[in-house]
Amino acid sequence: MQMKKVLLIEDDKELQVLISDYLYEYGHICESYTLPLEAIEEFEANHHLYSIVILDLGLPGMDGFDLFKKIKTIKNIPIIISTARDDIGNKIYGFELGADDYLSKPYEPRELVLRIDATLNRYSIKEQIVLQNLLIDKGKKQVFLKGEEIEFTKIEHEIFFLLIEHPNKTLSREEIVNQTSLKEDTKNRTIDMHISNIRFKIDDDPKDSQYIKSVWGIGYKLLHDN
Secondary structure (H helix, E strand, C coil), X not given: CCCEEEEEECCCHHHHHHHHHHHHHCCEEEEEECXXXXXXXXXXXXXXXXXXXXXXXXECCEEHHHHHHHHHHHCCCCEEEEXXXXXXXXXXXXXXXXXXXXXXXXXXXXXXXXXXXXXXXXXXXXXXXXXXXXXXECCCCEEEECCEECCCCHHHHHHHHHHHHCCCCCEEHHHHHHCCCCCCCCCHHHHHHHHHHHHHHCCCCHHXXXXXEEECCCEEEECCCC
16 A cells, blocks of 8 residues: 655644644655755655645644645645644634534544545545546556557646646746756756656647647646536
8 A cells, every 4th residue: 555645733742742643644745844944845845745734723824724725736645634723713714614524622643644634535535637548546657558668757647737736727838847857957849858758658749739738938738628
């Protein structure tokens, strides 16, 4: 079984250790952060590695709800709120923002594990996308063309799944550079070359694209009619 990576943002150090150790016993790798800005920096750099976020609301330097919104702008990832704020107003607001679950402290670690597993199971159903002849498994980060898995390079993989995370949204070349492992001084023609290689591998004719559309003078977007 592949271990899922959890981002835990919690200011109680003892609770961090307790949750991390417990999650590991049940097949989850946990990275813990106390400071919101450090958590954001980590998530911006490595969001593709994480499957779920466990978020406390009472954090130093930033309200948990503000951090919630920041995380969602980086990646649409499942988030479970874990907090001592158990009033109905906070719960309603959390769910309105898009929280997948809301767990009031104190709770048994086993309950958190069960809620994580239930949330990930719900997401796994939604993480398979069919586009024409492509099957895209967002959870496993795999792409299949007519049943055969496509072998991308590391950069191609990052660019393709970045487009997948933002369907029908035009991403500028600058955004592609900033959100992948490409170097800051990467030339536009280098990005275009990577896109060309991706198109070739997914059997996408640039003159009559079914998947990746060029937006002149800006960048690219993934076509998704769902």
